[in-house]
Amino acid sequence: MDLPADLAASLEAATADLSLRELEASVDRLIARYRTPGRADRPILSGAVDAAAYAAYRMPATWGAVRAALSATATRLPGLAPQTLVDVGGGTGAAAWAAAAVFGATLKDVTVLDQVPEALDLGRRLARDAFSGALRHTDWRQVRFPAEIPAADLVTVSYVLSELAPEAQDALVRASAAAGETIAVIEPGTPDGYQRIMAARDVLTDMGLHIAAPCPHSRACPLLGTRDWCHFASRIHRTPLHRRLKGADLGHEDEKFAYVVATREPLAEAASARILRHPQIRKGLVMMQLCHPDSTVAQALVSKRQGDAYRAARDADWGGTWAPDAPSLDGGGLS
Ligand SMILES: C[S@@+](CC[C@H](N)C(=O)[O-])C[C@H]1O[C@@H](n2cnc3c(N)ncnc32)[C@H](O)[C@@H]1O
Incomplete structure (x- = not known):
């Protein structure tokens, strides 16, 4: 920035x-x-x-x-x-x-x-x-x-x-x-x-x-x-x-x-998880640590075989959001 x-x-x-x-x-x-x-x-x-x-x-x-x-x-x-x-x-x-x-x-x-x-x-x-x-x-x-x-x-x-x-x-x-x-x-x-x-x-x-x-x-x-x-x-x-x-x-x-x-306004439940770390990009695999709407933290693995999701995961940023089924990213991280 x-x-x-x-x-x-x-x-x-x-x-x-x-x-x-x-x-x-x-x-x-x-x-x-x-x-x-x-x-x-x-x-x-x-x-x-x-x-x-x-x-x-x-x-x-x-x-x-x-x-x-x-x-x-x-x-x-x-x-x-x-x-x-x-x-x-x-x-x-x-x-x-x-x-x-x-x-x-x-x-x-x-x-x-x-x-x-x-x-x-x-x-x-x-x-x-x-x-x-x-x-x-x-x-x-x-x-x-x-x-x-x-x-x-x-x-x-x-x-x-x-x-x-x-x-x-x-x-x-x-x-x-x-x-x-x-x-x-x-x-x-x-x-x-x-x-x-x-x-x-x-x-x-x-x-x-x-x-x-x-x-x-x-x-x-x-x-x-x-x-x-x-x-x-x-x-x-x-x-x-x-x-x-x-x-x-x-x-x-x-x-x-x-x-x-x-x-103050009540919120609809979040549809996306928060990305808590720099996504780790390995050959054919992206690993992301996510905080989920159910308040659990878990590692997500997105493989090359997942096509669009994989391409989106490669562009994902620390601090952005990740919706496992419909990847949507925001620019919350390093940019
Ligand atoms: C580290 S600076 C942060 C300034 C700005 N918010 C920023 O993000 O760059 C902390 C500021 O809080 C103010 N501050 C600390 N205690 C305060 C108090 N009791 N009343 C009013 N201002 C206070 C200081 O004067 C200082 O300008």
């Missing part, structure tokens, strides 16, 4: 006057902090350079993760047409940009809530020349949670929970779900990120919401209690700015993420 051209251009412009050295020092500090998730008593982003470093180094990856999660949601809920979005702990607006990429046809009204004024200021500047009118007119509001969350068709909580104490995480998910018709919670694709998503999922199902993605069911996660954890990956092509900052040789990065999307 490429970052939207308007976002890539505004990121370049917004960081052009800053010293690369200063940005790198800030990136190093942020990397170290985010490697040890835990409650932050003070905002982790402290000032304009931190906000710029975050936007240049993390925002493309979090944008890619949220975009992949929302694309999978749009596949599962083809009628979903949010007009209003509230991005909780939105920082520089990665999730708002991702929502505009997936729901640009309907999105009209965007509000980003965050405690760090410099992140909101930068988000406002980044969105000033966005192609999307909804992004250009975003309401950037300084708020420290716990606080009231305005009602919206879609509420995103992206890469926020790890900065809060466990009880504050539950409270934020509860308040976000109370405000939204559909709520998406996204976290890093680490074992502890998955645990936070499982806790958020419990809050959402306790509130009577229905799980839309990635799970094809609202029952308990079949991976709980195993050594495995549900996560996905989104491949982002690095911009020149990103490469300079990370001193990176590779032209892309793979962001691992875990997520849950739930909705």
Whole structure:
């Protein structure tokens, strides 16, 4: 996936006057902090350079993760047409940009809530020349949670929970779900990120919401209690700015993420399973680990003799869906 051209251009412009050295020092500090998730008593982003470093180094990856999660949601809920979005702990607006990429046809009204004024200021500047009118007119509001969350068709909580104490995480998910018709919670694709998503999922199902993605069911996660954890990956092509900052040789990065999307509207039972790993392609055989609508996890083997199904399985992606009888794929995985 490429970052939207308007976002890539505004990121370049917004960081052009800053010293690369200063940005790198800030990136190093942020990397170290985010490697040890835990409650932050003070905002982790402290000032304009931190906000710029975050936007240049993390925002493309979090944008890619949220975009992949929302694309999978749009596949599962083809009628979903949010007009209003509230991005909780939105920082520089990665999730708002991702929502505009997936729901640009309907999105009209965007509000980003965050405690760090410099992140909101930068988000406002980044969105000033966005192609999307909804992004250009975003309401950037300084708020420290716990606080009231305005009602919206879609509420995103992206890469926020790890900065809060466990009880504050539950409270934020509860308040976000109370405000939204559909709520998406996204976290890093680490074992502890998955645990936070499982806790958020419990809050959402306790509130009577229905799980839309990635799970094809609202029952308990079949991976709980195993050594495995549900996560996905989104491949982002690095911009020149990103490469300079990370001193990176590779032209892309793979962001691992875990997520849950739930909705107030009851859902028809899912017809497809979720692909939980990169499909393994062997000679004449594709192997896929699937989470099924009956909440079981099983390995599926599709052989060359299965013709169309085999051809579809060869194109299947981690994070996409697989209907054993009528293969239908969505682009939820690395692309
Ligand atoms: C890792 S950043 C994620 C930013 C953005 N959502 C993204 O996906 O790129 C976490 C954000 O949550 C915000 N945040 C954390 N705790 C908060 C609180 N108690 N009140 C308001 N914002 C908070 C931080 O200021 C920061 O901008």
